[in-house]
Amino acid sequence: MNCNEARQHWNLYHDSEGDVELHFRIEEHLANCPDCAEWFHSQSRLEEMLVQKLAARTPEPDLWNRVLVGSGLLKPARSRRWILFSGMAACAATIALLVVWNGGRAPGVVENDLADLTGSWHERLASGNEPLQFQSQSDLEVEDYLRHQVSFPVRCPPRKDAGFAVRGAGVCRLADQPAAYLAGHIDMTPVSIFVMPRDSLAAFFENAGAVPGQVTHRRTGSLETVLGVIDRNAVLVVGQTDPARLERVLRAYGTYPDHL
Numbered sequence: 001m002n003c004n005e006a007r008q009h010w011n012l013y014h015d016s017e018g019d020v021e022l023h024f025r026i027e028e029h030l031a032n033c034p035d036c037a038e039w040f041h042s043q044s045r046l047e048e049m050l051v052q053k054l055a056a057r058t059p060e061p062d063l064w065n066r067v068l069v070g071s072g073l074l075k076p077a078r079s080r081r082w083i084l085f086s087g088m089a090a091c092a093a094t095i096a097l098l099v100v101w102n103g104g105r106a107p108g109v110v111e112n113d114l115a116d117l118t119g120s121w122h123e124r125l126a127s128g129n130e131p132l133q134f135q136s137q138s139d140l141e142v143e144d145y146l147r148h149q150v151s152f153p154v155r156c157p158p159r160k161d162a163g164f165a166v167r168g169a170g171v172c173r174l175a176d177q178p179a180a181y182l183a184g185h186i187d188m189t190p191v192s193i194f195v196m197p198r199d200s201l202a203a204f205f206e207n208a209g210a211v212p213g214q215v216t217h218r219r220t221g222s223l224e225t226v227l228g229v230i231d232r233n234a235v236l237v238v239g240q241t242d243p244a245r246l247e248r249v250l251r252a253y254g255t256y257p258d259h260l
């Protein structure tokens with residue numbers, strides 16, 4: 001027996017199959033051929049590794065089904081179209097669940113909450129934690145100051161119109177959008193007005209659809225927020241008071257033209 005013949009019969013030898021005569025001749029060759037002895041040894045090691053790997057793997061149900069279908073033991077349960085449809089149905093159910101989970105917001109959208117952002121600014125301004133950039137009790141002085149701070153027109157409702165007594169103003173950013181604020185009081189209650197370009201509302205999912213003339217309220221804890229679109233601006237009035245009083249300030253804001 002030469003090397004070629006010996007290696008050709010490795011399978012029979014390894015599995016202890018074949019006749020006794022064949023095994024005897026292979027053993028005789030391996031005893032005299034170190035190369036084949038080494039080759040047989042490495043083949044056996046490889047075989048063992050494969051057996052271990054296959055034993056460790058859990059069979060895939062889908063693969064198993066395909067084997068059964070292929071063998072004719074199992075009829076294919078679903079056509080391709082049905083699988084696609086059920087896949088779409090499952091997908092739609094997932095989206096519906098996400099919408100409910102997010103309280104009606106589009107899944108995956110990072111939410112900039114305008115009421116939360118303005119509420120947080122209002123509380124810092126009212127508590128004095130955020131110093132007013134410009135202090136004045138004159139609505140005309142405040143308007144003049146802001147005219148040099150932001151590129152969009154900002155008005156300050158005169159006190160006689162809605163009872164809003166201004167004490168100062170400044171600029172801030174709401175979700176990276178430039179905004180101006182007016183801090184003041186209605187009677188003794190701190191109230192803040194935030195003004196930003198109307199286009200900036202696009203950054204706020206819940207308010208992106210706000211239209212001129214439409215006023216929306218939102219209560220967050222004890223804080224009320226009233227939002228309206230006036231000319232080119234979005235205007236928010238925030239305070240811990242009756243939303244009707246805040247809305248009166250908002251309406252007053254819209255009743256006189258820009259001093260530009």
Ligand SMILES: [Zn+2]
Nearest residue numbers: 002003033036
């Ligand atoms: Zn050999």
